[in-house]
Amino acid sequence: MAATTASAGAHRARNSHDLRTIATIWVVLSIVADLLFWFLAGPHIPPGRMSDQAEGAQFDFNVLFVVALPVVILVWTYLGFAIIRWRASRHDADEAPVGVPARTALRIQTSWIAITTVVVIGLFGFGTYELIAPAGAGGGEGPTAIWKPTTKTxxxxxxxxxxxxxxxxxxxxxxxxxxxxxxxxxxxxxxxxxxxxxxxxxxxxxxxxxxxxxxxxxxxxxxxxxxxxxxxxxxxxxxxxxxxxxxxxxxxxxxxxxxxxxxxxxxxxxxxxxxxxxxxxxxxxxxxxxxxxxxxxxxxxxxxxxxxxxxxxxxxxxxxxxxxx
Amino acid sequence: MSRGARASVAGMLFAIAVGLVVFVAMAFLRTEPPTVDLASGHQAGKPVDLTLQTVGSIGYGIHPEWVSYLVKDQQGKWIHSTLWNLPAHTTVHVTILQYDSGSPIRNQQRGLVTGVGGAMLNGKRLTNVNSYEGNGIGHTFSVPSLGINVPLVGVAGNAKDFCNVAPCTMQEAHNTVTFTFKTPGVGQYHWQCFVPCGLGYLYGNGGPMQTIGYMDGLLKVVA
The missing domain is CATH 2.60.40.420 (Cupredoxins -  blue copper proteins)
Structure with missing residues (x-):
């Protein structure tokens, strides 16, 4: 009994350590990738900045990319970590990493739903604003344009x-x-x-x-x-x-x-x-x-x-x- | 013969049949008229003559009723083709014998002569044609990427000596349009007629308007 409790404790410690490692790698890589993209690639993303609308389109693309990059990096980091660190051949049977079943992990489920909801609704709000504010963002609005520029001429x-x-x-x-x-x-x-x-x-x-x-x-x-x-x-x-x-x-x-x-x-x-x-x-x-x-x-x-x-x-x-x- | 062998033979025959169908279909789809060479033997600095005629119906081939351009080759023979080799950076003297009748055109902006020098209609200066007047415009010779557009005034549709079958002769009713332009560097430049003259096709832009060899083609500019 004491041995089982000690083993479970060791698992939890290892899991926490692994999660911290994943989180650290993810945060560092995300910040570096986002900064590199925003400052190096961002200004060159088509369609360029020849018009208000083009600059808006470039900005929108860059924002979406900066939001998407951490998601991609999280998946890749997790996958890479799992392949390297949690490979079966690296562990004895009783040392194999044991996680909490996702079905009963309320905190993980809630966090996952909350984060994805915030990201999707945030992007929806951002996209809608970016469509309306620059008067249709350069897209055809039909014969009776809904979003018109405020300029008189x-x-x-x-x-x-x-x-x-x-x-x-x-x-x-x-x-x-x-x-x-x-x-x-x-x-x-x-x-x-x-x-x-x-x-x-x-x-x-x-x-x-x-x-x-x-x-x-x-x-x-x-x-x-x-x-x-x-x-x-x-x-x-x-x-x-x-x-x-x-x-x-x-x-x-x-x-x-x-x-x-x-x-x-x-x-x-x-x-x-x-x-x-x-x-x-x-x-x-x-x-x-x-x-x-x-x-x-x-x-x-x-x-x-x-x-x-x-x-x-x-x-x-x-x-x-x-x-x- | 075993069942497996029979299945193999059947499979091979099926594959051959499919291959033949694809081959014939591709051969049909990739058929294009011959390229008429007006560049070979060209002396640098000398102009080139390009003589064309437009007819209301070609009169032969798989679409005898289709409207078409023809080009005169270096031997003076009329060829049913809209692909022409021309030398680069060379002045081209163009003569178009227009045998077709005319009408108002969809976009009167195409009545304006642009991108060419010395455009003449039957010996008179040609700058702009109102397609709502006279016999209207039969066709245009236009190369959009070079800014070239020349409207070809139609002949009277009820003329006694109206030409019905190509190649038409100088004795039949026609308008003569002449102009010059300079070929650009090596490349292929699409040209077309901007009068939707594919009668019987929706918006007049099917049939001869969408088939190389009739109302559009390529200027193949070579070194």
């Missing part, structure tokens, strides 16, 4: 997808349309994303913007660039033979340079703009090809230009003050 840019290229309309500058995407730095921008045929997906990678381009839908995504430079635009929805070629580059320029470019381009493209349908948030593509004749879904024949922009809305002029700041 918002530059609308319409993004039009068609098989297989992107074009852009600038309603604040006469509604000209171009295949160049030029945006001003330090200015709140509303991308109005739509399509003339199938579903595409507008992904301005370094800006941290991603919004589906659906025909007949105005999908709004907000962004505020904060660095000059070039960014990549890709289609991120498989859309046919040349989906892989459906990309181009946009540029963030100074507000002054943007204003100059926009006004110059407006004049340069005036003749073409006159032939475009009136500006509308969405357009009605013809389902039947170039000149109709085969109507699969009872859609009207090719829309005349007057019908083409039936949902024309008045767009507030982009403030010159923002352009000149």
């Amino acid at each position: 918002i530059l609308p840019i319409q993004v039009i997808g068609q098989q297989w290229m992107w074009t852009y309309r600038y309603p604040s500058f006469g509604g000209f349309e171009t295949s160049q995407l030029i945006v001003p730095d330090n200015t709140e921008i509303a991308f109005h994303v739509t399509s003339l045929d199938v579903i595409h997906d507008f992904w301005a990678y370094q800006l941290g913007v991603k919004a589906d381009a659906n025909p007949g839908t105005d999908n709004i995504a907000y962004v505020k660039p904060q660095q000059l430079g070039r960014f990549t635009v890709r289609c991120d929805e498989l859309c046919g033979l040349w989906h892989g070629a459906m990309y181009n580059y946009g540029h963030v320029v100074s507000p002054t340079a943007f204003y100059h470019w926009a006004t110059t381009t407006e004049k340069k493209l005036a003749a073409n703009t006159k032939t475009l349908p009136p500006f509308a948030w969405t357009y009605t593509p013809d389902a039947n090809g170039a000149d109709g004749g085969y109507y699969l879904d009872n859609v009207n024949p090719y829309s005349k230009s007057s019908l083409y922009g039936a949902n024309t809305v008045k767009v507030k002029q982009y403030g010159a003050s923002a352009a000149q700041s």
Whole structure:
């Protein structure tokens, strides 16, 4: 009896010692890994910091990673420790480590449930806040955006997808349309994303913007660039033979340079703009090809230009003050 | 023959049959038109001629009713292909004989001539085409990554000498569009028509618009 009690005591002592060792290794490794990640890798995590939204996405990713790293390290440490320290060949039968059955270990169960609940609910709260605070975090919010920026001056840019290229309309500058995407730095921008045929997906990678381009839908995504430079635009929805070629580059320029470019381009493209349908948030593509004749879904024949922009809305002029700041 | 041997033979035959089906399917899927070589024999610094025609229906092959581009090879023969070898950093004189009728286009922005020099339509300067006027636009020649877009004005669909089967001749109704552009460095650059001219396909973008050899292809720029 005395021998059994002594043996149980020895087990408990060994278990406590092992747990302390695991905890120490875990804490040290977690702190080191988190610090290394945050300061060395964190600043280089895509999509970078070219816009408010991109920086937000990078921050979110880094926070999630810093939370996840200790969990991973705990599992690996425990596993490694078990393999090395608790290997059967290292112990005699009566010395084998004996733990408390998990089924009756109320403290362990409660702690486990409490910790995981706190982590999951915490991440849920964090993620929700990070989605709402930066006005949708660069994601498409549909035609009636729920989370809008508080800034008064918002530059609308319409993004039009068609098989297989992107074009852009600038309603604040006469509604000209171009295949160049030029945006001003330090200015709140509303991308109005739509399509003339199938579903595409507008992904301005370094800006941290991603919004589906659906025909007949105005999908709004907000962004505020904060660095000059070039960014990549890709289609991120498989859309046919040349989906892989459906990309181009946009540029963030100074507000002054943007204003100059926009006004110059407006004049340069005036003749073409006159032939475009009136500006509308969405357009009605013809389902039947170039000149109709085969109507699969009872859609009207090719829309005349007057019908083409039936949902024309008045767009507030982009403030010159923002352009000149 | 034992049961095991029979099972082995049956298994082998099944494997051969599956292999044959996969082989034929892959051979069909990987079929592509020949690449027309306009780069060989090219002298550095000299321009290259690229002569194309667009027709309302190719008239032969597995899709005789499909709209298509054709290219003239170095021997002056019309080839049904949209894959062309071109020398790098070279001026290309393009002549497109447009035999197809036109219509309004889905995106009138494609009516603008961009990325090329000296665009002419039947000898007159070409800068922008309103597809809602006249015979509309039949097709475009566009290379998005090079910023090239040239609208090809349609011919009257009821013209007496309207060409129905390729290759069309100079005696048949057509518009002649000419322009030049400079090839970039070595690489493959996708080009396509931006008029959804795949009639009978939803949104006009199926069939010939999604099949290399008809309304899209590659500029294979070589050293």
